[in-house]
Amino acid sequence: MRFLQNHKINIKAKNTFVFLTIFFFLMNFSSVIAQKKYVVVIDAGHGGRDPGNLGNGYKEKNIALKVALVVGKELVKKKDIKVIYTRSSDVFIDLWKRGDIANHAKADLFVSIHCDSHTSNAYGAGTFVLGLRGNKQNLEIAKRENAVILLEDNYKDKYIGFDPNSAESVIGLSLLQEENLDKSLTIASLIQTNFTSQLKRHDRKVKQDNFQVLRETIMPSVLVELGFLTNKIEGRFLNSKRGQLKMGNSIADAIGNYINNLKLNTVSDNVVDTNGDSSILYKVQIASGKNKLTTKSYNFKGLKDVERIKVNTFYKYYYGSSSNYNEVKKSLQTAKTKGYKSAFIVAFNNGEKISVQKAIKLQ
Structure with a gap:
């Protein structure tokens, strides 16, 4: 019985130690974030x-x-x-x-x-x-x-x-x-x-x-x-x-x-991949603005399967999602021939926006 009591005390002490360790780690981690200039x-x-x-x-x-x-x-x-x-x-x-x-x-x-x-x-x-x-x-x-x-x-x-x-x-x-x-x-x-x-x-x-x-x-x-x-x-x-x-x-x-x-991470573009895929994903950004448009082809010069994402106060419109960079380059060319001369390729890793160069290196 005494052994069980001592065992429980040891478990409780270990749990307290683990809790305090995690607590101080999080405190230090948050202070590091707060100190960013x-x-x-x-x-x-x-x-x-x-x-x-x-x-x-x-x-x-x-x-x-x-x-x-x-x-x-x-x-x-x-x-x-x-x-x-x-x-x-x-x-x-x-x-x-x-x-x-x-x-x-x-x-x-x-x-x-x-x-x-x-x-x-x-x-x-x-x-x-x-x-x-x-x-x-x-x-x-x-x-x-x-x-x-x-x-x-x-x-x-x-x-x-x-x-x-x-x-x-x-x-x-x-x-x-x-x-x-x-x-x-x-x-x-x-x-x-x-x-x-x-x-x-x-x-x-x-x-x-x-x-x-x-x-x-x-x-x-x-x-x-x-x-x-x-x-x-x-x-x-x-x-x-x-x-x-x-x-x-x-x-x-x-x-x-x-x-x-x-x-607050509201300006950064943490877009979640709708397919739940953790691989690299490329998209063509064709437009960005405060106007919320339905993603019908008639609003985008005939382009189909346009995706709309709201980031802060702006809406972004993407076309031609693909994990293959060469494929998305073809989508970019299609978008430009439709009149989107300023369209460009963006990349995501696990739903988080990264540079295209980094995405290519990761692949």
Whole structure:
């Protein structure tokens, strides 16, 4: 009897030991997660010998820098965010170098800050992500921002075959951020919502176009056009300390919300494989947006078996799921012939989104 009692006591002690071991392991593990620093690179557009646009006598480079510093000052108050500036003073930084700074820092987010200009009395704030599509007006904005390339030393060697004044060059840029596009759209949407809802700025929407500074980065990236210096009222607002604080704090708030979403894993694309298959699965992403469409072929230019997945506030539409990379390449070609020129391949492992390169290596 005494043996049984001692045996029970030993089992209880072992169970307590195991429980405490697991408890402290989980506590340490959670503290490691909590200690992760999210790196945000803030890029003040132009600088040094490149003043940017000079609408109404204001200098874009000065306003962009002051707003960038406001953003950074707010973000460093958060323990889990590390801020890196591409420039913190009035110096000229090559476009390729701005992206290079972010890439070497293994940044989680890149935000480039600019001011717009126009021959008309246009006004309002807009946010851009990298993309192949764009109307004529967006193309002109991209050409203006990319024109700084001509001020860089040896620019012909750095950007072989690229002419910032050529529509063909701008449209023909490859979409290197394909796998980060949805996250870029998410942060862009958060910034734009703050501009329009909190600050009541005129909404020039979230758009896609080919900015070289975004093309150089390998993480979610956005380019913000704070407003038009060529508009007297808006230019005066953006050149004021009050306006710069409002715009900077609005951007910082959006970035904070984006980082919180990352921590909650709501921005990451953890899509569950509907077949329950644990193997590598490739899909062609043909569209992404806030509109919820039925997956009938008439909504997708005749493509059948389109899959719709909701991620955060966006819906993604996939076509041609296959575990065979060569097969999904054929699906990609089909999608492009149907008019989805910006379609691209994504990969999943055990239902979790990974890079295509990693998927190929795993296979």
